[in-house]
Each structure stands twice: as C-alpha cells, then as structure tokens.
Amino acid sequence: MAEQLHPVISVRLFGDRKCFGPGVAALLRRVDEHHSLRAAAQSMEMAYSKAWTITKNAENELGFRLLVSSAGGRNGGGAALTENARRLLDAYDRYCAELRDYAARRFDEAFSFCIAAREDGA
Amino acid sequence: MAEQLHPVISVRLFGDRKCFGPGVAALLRRVDEHHSLRAAAQSMEMAYSKAWTITKNAENELGFRLLVSSAGGRNGGGAALTENARRLLDAYDRYCAELRDYAARRFDEAFSFCIAAREDGA
Numbered sequence: 001m002a003e004q005l006h007p008v009i010s011v012r013l014f015g016d017r018k019c020f021g022p023g024v025a026a027l028l029r030r031v032d033e034h035h036s037l038r039a040a041a042q043s044m045e046m047a048y049s050k051a052w053t054i055t056k057n058a059e060n061e062l063g064f065r066l067l068v069s070s071a072g073g074r075n076g077g078g079a080a081l082t083e084n085a086r087r088l089l090d091a092y093d094r095y096c097a098e099l100r101d102y103a104a105r106r107f108d109e110a111f112s113f114c115i116a117a118r119e120d121g122a
Numbered sequence: 123m124a125e126q127l128h129p130v131i132s133v134r135l136f137g138d139r140k141c142f143g144p145g146v147a148a149l150l151r152r153v154d155e156h157h158s159l160r161a162a163a164q165s166m167e168m169a170y171s172k173a174w175t176i177t178k179n180a181e182n183e184l185g186f187r188l189l190v191s192s193a194g195g196r197n198g199g200g201a202a203l204t205e206n207a208r209r210l211l212d213a214y215d216r217y218c219a220e221l222r223d224y225a226a227r228r229f230d231e232a233f234s235f236c237i238a239a240r241e242d243g244a
C-alpha cells in the first residue's frame with residue numbers, strides 16, 4: 001500500500017428508483033459540449049438508446065425536463081440543457097464536494113486503527 | 123415520482139487501488155456466517171476465485187489479514203474473520219452511517235430548487 005488509504009464517495013439520487021448519478025451528470029455535460037444527445041452518447045461510447053433511456057428516466061423521476069430539442073441539423077436535430085438541468089448539475093457538484101470534504105475530515109479518526117493494524121501486520 | 127427524492131451514498135476505500143467497499147464487506151459477513159470462503163462466495167453467487175482475489179487484494183492494500191484459515195473440514199478447510207476484519211467492518215459501518223446521516227441532513231437545502239422545478243414541470 002504505497003498510497004495512503006482514503007475514501008471514495010459516490011452519490012446517487014433516487015425517487016422510486018435511481019434517477020441521477022455520475023453517469024447522467026457526465027452525459028449532460030457531454031450534451032452541453034456536443035449540442036446533441038447522439039454525439040454526447042458516442043463520445044462516451046454509450047449506446048444512443050441507453051442515453052435516451054437514462055435521460056427520460058431521470059426526467060420522469062425528477063419531474064422536470066433536462067434536455068430541450070432543437071429541430072434540424074445533422075443527426076436529426078440537436079439538444080441543449082434546460083436551465084433546471086444546469087441548476088441540478090451545479091447542486092449535485094456542490095453537494096458531492098461537501099460530502100467528500102466531510103468524508104475526508106472524518107476518515108482518519110474512523111480508520112485510525114488500520115494504521116496500527118498495518119504496522120502490526122497482523 | 124411517488125417517493126421523495128433522496129440520496130444514496132456508497133463508500134469505497136482505496137490505497138493504490140480499490141480495496142474495500144460494500145462487496146468485500148458483504149463477503150466478510152457471509153464468511154462469518156458460513157465459516158468458509160467457498161460457502162460464503164456460493165451464497166452470494168460469486169465465483170470462489172473472485173472471492174479469493176478480492177479478499178487477497180484487500181489484505182494487500184490494507185496491510186493486514188482479514189481471514190484466517192482453519193485446516194480440515196469439508197471444502198478443504200474453513201475460514202474465520204480476524205479481529206482486525208471485525209474492527210474494519212465495525213469502523214466501515216459506523217463511517218457509512220455517519221456519512222449517510224450527514225448527506226440526509228444536507229440534502230433538502232442542496233436540492234430545494236428541485237421541488238420548485240418539479241411543481242413548475244418546466
């Protein structure tokens with residue numbers, strides 16, 4: 001164990017079922033970059049049908065739209081983030097950062113015995 | 123969205139690479155129940171080779187033993203948790219509970235706009 005033991009926290013949002021997490025967040029960021037759900041999915045090596053499904057599922061669970069379509073263009077029209085999608089991404093990023101900060105602060109105390117156990121090699 | 127939006131937090135421990143998380147924790151609990159790594163793996167429909175690998179990887183990264191073998195018996199001898207494995211499970215459970223509690227307390231403020239956005243249906 002060259003690197004010090006540390007926590008990695010992942011945060012998902014659920015309604016009746018999973019609706020938002022690192023995957024959907026990454027997909028939305030790619031849509032913002034590529035202005036297209038199809039191009040966003042391709043850039044992540046995700047099937048378009050999967051990208052469409054996880055977006056629709058998230059919208060249904062959240063109760064608001066994440067993407068708006070724009071007609072025309074290549075690939076059957078583009079897509080853009082709604083204002084609510086941007087607010088959700090911002091809130092999610094801040095929330096994750098806050099939890100990771102808390103997790104890091106609490107870690108050493110919670111797992112201090114691991115250091116001693118490691119030195120024992122027991 | 124019948125159920126209220128809520129966070130689900132998962133916690134993994136990394137050294138140079140992932141070494142402990144919900145999967146290894148569940149496996150160790152099954153070993154404690156079945157007194158055998160092979161039986162524990164079977165009860166989770168996990169290949170024995172995978173159970174062996176994730177246990178050894180965790181031990182290498184953590185720097186201490188999680189399982190001790192007992193000779194003889196069916197299936198080529200049994201296995202038991204070390205005292206350090208028990209302390210790790212306890213520390214992990216308490217740490218996860220603490221993070222989930224904090225995540226729940228911070229959630230409504232962080233995602234309050236979602237409620238409004240949902241009512242708008244925007």
